[in-house]
Amino acid sequence: GEDVEQSLFLSVREGDSSVINCTYTDSSSTYLYWYKQEPGAGLQLLTYIFSNMDMKQDQRLTVLLNKKDKHLSLRIADTQTGDSAIYFCADGGATNKLIFGTGTLLAVQP
Amino acid sequence: EPEVTQTPSHQVTQMGQEVILRCVPISNHLYFYWYRQILGQKVEFLVSFYNNEISEKSEIFDDQFSVERPDGSNFTLKIRSTKLEDSAMYFCASSGGSVTGELFFGEGSRLTVL
Numbered sequence: 001g002e003d004v005e006q007s008l009f010l011s012v013r014e015g016d017s018s019v020i021n022c023t024y025t026d027s028s029s030t031y032l033y034w035y036k037q038e039p040g041a042g043l044q045l046l047t048y049i050f051s052n053m054d055m056k057q058d059q060r061l062t063v064l065l066n067k068k069d070k071h072l073s074l075r076i077a078d079t080q081t082g083d084s085a086i087y088f089c090a091d092g093g094a095t096n097k098l099i100f101g102t103g104t105l106l107a108v109q110p
Numbered sequence: 111e112p113e114v115t116q117t118p119s120h121q122v123t124q125m126g127q128e129v130i131l132r133c134v135p136i137s138n139h140l141y142f143y144w145y146r147q148i149l150g151q152k153v154e155f156l157v158s159f160y161n162n163e164i165s166e167k168s169e170i171f172d173d174q175f176s177v178e179r180p181d182g183s184n185f186t187l188k189i190r191s192t193k194l195e196d197s198a199m200y201f202c203a204s205s206g207g208s209v210t211g212e213l214f215f216g217e218g219s220r221l222t223v224l
Contacts (some may be wrong), residue, residue, distance in 0.1 A: 042217035100154075103152070
């Protein structure tokens with residue numbers, strides 16, 4: 001079945017760029033998403049990319065998609081302590097059902 | 111800004127008891143979902159619901175689970191006889207059915223089964 005994999009942990013210093021990586025298996029994905037989960041909170045949609053695009057920029061966020069390798073990344077420029085959270089990659093597949101990765105815990109050191 | 115709301119935020123129950131988790135989706139949304147996240151594990155799809163019926167369900171969503179939209183605003187998940195392994199955070203989500211397909215999630219209901 002479909003699967004989404006992410007690295008579990010990333011630590012960066014405040015002001016640096018963060019890059020969170022994700023791989024997926026479903027070749028019928030239409031959209032891919034990045035969600036953010038702060039402690040004790042729900043899943044907040046950060047951004048998404050259409051599978052026919054290879055890049056999308058939204059303020060400090062840059063999403064790169066390599067459809068051939070089924071690799072998705074989220075770059076956060078000028079990372080702040082408020083960016084500390086768990087980031088989930090999600091694969092939209094052929095239906096509205098989302099398949100989530102394990103989540104990457106981003107720790108931002110002051 | 112419209113949001114998905116869930117109640118209760120935390121419920122503790124004894125094994126074998128019935129639990130109902132409640133959700134109020136965003137008002138003009140048409141698609142509703144339940145996901146769960148066992149501590150330290152992935153967020154897993156349970157069920158999707160559209161036009162007053164289940165449109166898709168996962169292997170996890172067995173006969174112990176049911177969903178209902180009892181009125182025009184609530185969407186509920188019932189677990190008939192809870193097991194220890196049902197302990198998890200349960201997330202409700204809704205979608206307007208846009209082509210971009212994004213889901214909007216509630217803050218979750220933490221279920222602890224003792």
